[in-house]
Amino acid sequence: MAISKFITTEGMLNYPSDANPTTESQYQDMVRNWGETFQNLLGAISIWQPETTYKEGAVILSPNMDNSLVAVVTQAGTTGLTEPQWDAIDTTVLDGTVKYVMANKAMKTATKDEVLAGAINDKVVTPKTFIEAIKNVLGVKDGEDTDLYTVLLNKVKSSGAIIINKDDTDKSMTITTKLVSENNHLVLPDGAEMWVE
Numbered sequence: 001m002a003i004s005k006f007i008t009t010e011g012m013l014n015y016p017s018d019a020n021p022t023t024e025s026q027y028q029d030m031v032r033n034w035g036e037t038f039q040n041l042l043g044a045i046s047i048w049q050p051e052t053t054y055k056e057g058a059v060i061l062s063p064n065m066d067n068s069l070v071a072v073v074t075q076a077g078t079t080g081l082t083e084p085q086w087d088a089i090d091t092t093v094l095d096g097t098v099k100y101v102m103a104n105k106a107m108k109t110a111t112k113d114e115v116l117a118g119a120i121n122d123k124v125v126t127p128k129t130f131i132e133a134i135k136n137v138l139g140v141k142d143g144e145d146t147d148l149y150t151v152l153l154n155k156v157k158s159s160g161a162i163i164i165n166k167d168d169t170d171k172s173m174t175i176t177t178k179l180v181s182e183n184n185h186l187v188l189p190d191g192a193e194m195w196v197e
Helices: 024-045 112-117 127-138 148-159
Strands: 069-075 092-095 098-104 161-164 173-176 185-187 193-195
Touching: 112 127
Parallel strands: none
Antiparallel strands: 069 098, 092 098, 161 173, 185 193
């Protein structure tokens, strides 16, 4: 559907007795325009609608949700007759044959302290914050210009291992000489790899 310029009520609500009355055709054009505009908004914003088919990955909004959340379709299907009860973040919501997971509207980023504490949960760790956390663990001072990989390699070699977040065994990570190689390559315990330039 093509997007038309929105027609306002300006000059469209004139009575037949007015000097320039609104014709029936003008009024119908205005109402038709409003319908098209509303359909475009529903399609662009994806506001929840009853008995509507949604594809997996669609992001749905509703004024009845917490303002910081969206519903992401995890199972395609058709919505029910009544709007579901939207829940908290990371919860599953069922609606007809559609299944959603509640998610943040915007990604939240973790701080260095949250990374060091292992308290990142639903947050994104930016490369800058990751480097700040590693520098903190290695004892590199703020503003100190250094080859971080060399510092890491030397620290691991001298101590045998570095344990990150040692107070929480579920979220701790041990970096040993087996994980660090001479070619700026780090292999983490979960199999993830990192190259440092």
